[in-house]
Amino acid sequence: MTIKHFAALMLAAAAIVAASCTKTAKTTRTPAPAATPIGSFSADSAYRFIEEQVAFGPRVPGTGAHDSCANYIIDKLRAYGLDTMLIQHGTVTAYDGSQMPITNIIAGNKPHVRRRVVLAAHYDTRAWADREHDEIKSTQPIVGANDGGSGVAVLLEIARNIQLRDPEIGVDLIFFDAEDQGAPEELRGDNRGWCLGSEYWAQHREPYRSDNLPAYGILLDMVGGRDARFYYDLFSQENAPTACIKVWGEADALGYGHIFRRQLGGTIIDDHVNMTNRGIPTADVIELYNDATGSFPAYWHTHADDMSIISKSTLQMVGNTVLNVLYKEQL
Numbered sequence: 001m002t003i004k005h006f007a008a009l010m011l012a013a014a015a016i017v018a019a020s021c022t023k024t025a026k027t028t029r030t031p032a033p034a035a036t037p038i039g040s041f042s043a044d045s046a047y048r049f050i051e052e053q054v055a056f057g058p059r060v061p062g063t064g065a066h067d068s069c070a071n072y073i074i075d076k077l078r079a080y081g082l083d084t085m086l087i088q089h090g091t092v093t094a095y096d097g098s099q100m101p102i103t104n105i106i107a108g109n110k111p112h113v114r115r116r117v118v119l120a121a122h123y124d125t126r127a128w129a130d131r132e133h134d135e136i137k138s139t140q141p142i143v144g145a146n147d148g149g150s151g152v153a154v155l156l157e158i159a160r161n162i163q164l165r166d167p168e169i170g171v172d173l174i175f176f177d178a179e180d181q182g183a184p185e186e187l188r189g190d191n192r193g194w195c196l197g198s199e200y201w202a203q204h205r206e207p208y209r210s211d212n213l214p215a216y217g218i219l220l221d222m223v224g225g226r227d228a229r230f231y232y233d234l235f236s237q238e239n240a241p242t243a244c245i246k247v248w249g250e251a252d253a254l255g256y257g258h259i260f261r262r263q264l265g266g267t268i269i270d271d272h273v274n275m276t277n278r279g280i281p282t283a284d285v286i287e288l289y290n291d292a293t294g295s296f297p298a299y300w301h302t303h304a305d306d307m308s309i310i311s312k313s314t315l316q317m318v319g320n321t322v323l324n325v326l327y328k329e330q331l
């Protein structure tokens, strides 16, 4: 993913600074959480799912490691007994005009239940570490523990939970390919080539007809970083307000308002744009920027995006939040 409008980010940052300036000193007392986690999301399990993906190496489309990871996801979903599975193979055109083979993986439970929520993540990792300063390192692909691994891991752990306790509604899980192969940094301003897997999925309109689209979607991308902060992305807030309110509201009720900040970040190009344009308003939960950098975190698109920056605490809070949203949905 990449940032679309940096100006929006700076405006939001200015607004946050302005808001904080008007605060007066007061004693704060942390209230007891209004909600408790439903289900049994295990951060240990999610952490292991990231380790197992990273062990394949960089998951760049067209490589053996990538295909091994796709098979790993499919095997896990089968083991957890999801009712439906669609493996969508295709070919897309990369930013440089080359052809790229892709595989999207779509699984669901309760296919006949009309009210549905879709969760999504991308499983490919970037083909080059273009935020590295070292010239040689910058040409090498990343293992993407957080950017690629974490969203998949949370989805797989949710699949494990669904097997233990079915939500009332139908749930679909989409593992998108080729999200992160957009034009490299040196072609600054060239926004081609991002989110190709979800674009292919949106064009081919599977598995939904236009009259049975899920009510909303939640996209998880970079959701396992240490000290992560999740701000509203402007596109999500404008186009998927219901999903944003459900996710950020539930996080707040669980006592996670310190990481799920109800403040605006920038505008992100990510798979949620294609999902929303397909007719499923989708909120992007993404480590958009943290307080120190004012941008994506420092490890983003570098070789530092490895297991050392993964936090079980962040995974736990994200997993509990999304599971609670699912389990509280009613027909």
Ligand SMILES: [Zn+2]
Residues within 6 Å of the ligand: 001, 126, 147, 180, 301
């Ligand atoms: Zn990325």
